[in-house]
Amino acid sequence: MKIFLDTADLAEIRRATDAGLIDGITTNPSLVSKVAGDRDIRELYLEICEAVDGPVSLEVIAIDRETMVAEGLKLATIHENAVVKVPLTEDGLKACRDLVKAGHKVNVTLCFSVSQALLAAKAGASFVSPFVGRIDDISGEGMQLIHQIRQVYDNYGYETEILAASIRHPTHLVEAMMIGADCCTIPPKVLWQLSKHPLTDQGLDGFLKDWAKLDTHS
Numbered sequence: 001m002k003i004f005l006d007t008a009d010l011a012e013i014r015r016a017t018d019a020g021l022i023d024g025i026t027t028n029p030s031l032v033s034k035v036a037g038d039r040d041i042r043e044l045y046l047e048i049c050e051a052v053d054g055p056v057s058l059e060v061i062a063i064d065r066e067t068m069v070a071e072g073l074k075l076a077t078i079h080e081n082a083v084v085k086v087p088l089t090e091d092g093l094k095a096c097r098d099l100v101k102a103g104h105k106v107n108v109t110l111c112f113s114v115s116q117a118l119l120a121a122k123a124g125a126s127f128v129s130p131f132v133g134r135i136d137d138i139s140g141e142g143m144q145l146i147h148q149i150r151q152v153y154d155n156y157g158y159e160t161e162i163l164a165a166s167i168r169h170p171t172h173l174v175e176a177m178m179i180g181a182d183c184c185t186i187p188p189k190v191l192w193q194l195s196k197h198p199l200t201d202q203g204l205d206g207f208l209k210d211w212a213k214l215d216t217h218s
């Protein structure tokens with residue numbers, strides 16, 4: 001399973017890449033607006049792409065096919081790691097097809113149903129991003145969607161990668177792994193939560209206390 005970091009924060013990205021723990025990055029307009037300030041967005045995207053050895057999803061802002069494609073072509077030329085992210089709308093699916101035909105990778109985002117995921121695969125997307133947490137937020141079963149998309153893609157041999165998104169806690173990631181999602185994008189906080197276990201802290205504390213009882217340390 002590939003782990004992507006869901007952020008545009010370069011400090012967080014470097015913290016994770018420094019440990020060799022992530023396989024790519026996903027951004028969205030909300031995440032970028034949190035960190036961009038008065039920075040040139042293209043430069044920020046370039047720095048993010050250079051910081052990781054893997055796909056970096058960069059989202060278009062337009063909502064009509066023609067402008068999405070124009071924006072997507074610009075985003076795709078920022079770096080070889082760039083993957084153009086488009087919303088799962090009729091225009092987004094058409095823009096996906098156009099960008100794929102032009103030789104670019106596309107992540108179709110804001111996916112909330114199996115039927116939408118089917119169309120993303122039909123449009124030639126490299127990735128589809130079902131939003132697990134946002135479905136849970138409205139009392140749905142977000143992980144059920146990952147199950148269903150996995151089954152449909154496997155039944156018919158679609159190669160679009162399932163990128164479980166809107167992940168809120170480590171259990172989401174573990175469940176997505178068990179189901180067989182291809183990738184999971186997680187906020188930095190969740191990445192570091194994955195490493196935590198109280199028995200690890202307790203065990204380490206015990207080892208250090210016992211070691212300190214020795215007279216000589218070699």
Ligand code: E4P
Nearest residue numbers: 006026027028134165166167
């Ligand atoms: C996916 O690519 C999105 O950036 C992201 O996972 C959205 O998550 P949220 O629901 O926590 O905003």
